[in-house]
Amino acid sequence: SQQGEEDPQALSIQEGENATMNCSYKTSINNLQWYRQNSGRGLVHLILIRSNEREKHSGRLRVTLDTSKKSSSLLITASRAADTASYFCATDVSGAQKLVFGQGTRLTINP
């Protein structure tokens, strides 16, 4: 099964609400990253959290990391229609030289 697995697979909320997406992984990591993808094309890096960090903020984004549970969450506050996209977590696995991406969460913000 996947190293990174996001849930939910799809999330639909009203504009202004908060959106929370979760990611679980299986092996030791150096860091965990979140990316956004619009319209099935290139991914854009959002935020990176290192294995020794527990929480990180960037604008309306808040990421948490619990290495004991091997899980992370991405919170988008005060969502906007423009936040509609697919969101992927990616783990930088210890000893590997690549990121391992999850299947993604499709987020829809309804105006």
Add this chain to the structure above:
Amino acid sequence: GAGVSQSPSNKVTEKGKDVELRCDPISGHTALYWYRQSLGQGLEFLIYFQGNSAPDKSGLPSDRFSAERTGGSVSTLTIQRTQQEDSAVYLCASSHEPTGRTQYFGPGTRLLVL
């Protein structure tokens, strides 16, 4: 250029034909990655380059797939004797260092094999 570029943007080919997909990474980025993404799915790792060498090509699905990188810059992914199941978006990414760093993605090449 300022970002990662890929060409062509879209490619339609007939089953059995060969295709070449090109990636121009960000100047100075030593690491380059190829991924494949089927419709509605996550990213499937194909191959990783550090400079011109490929320390990890474990994701190439068959011997019909190959890739090279020249001059530590441009990379070409070649698919020989294409099959319908090769239809996907092929994404290229580069990063300044191979591990623990942000990857910068190109817009992808959408390949359709008829």
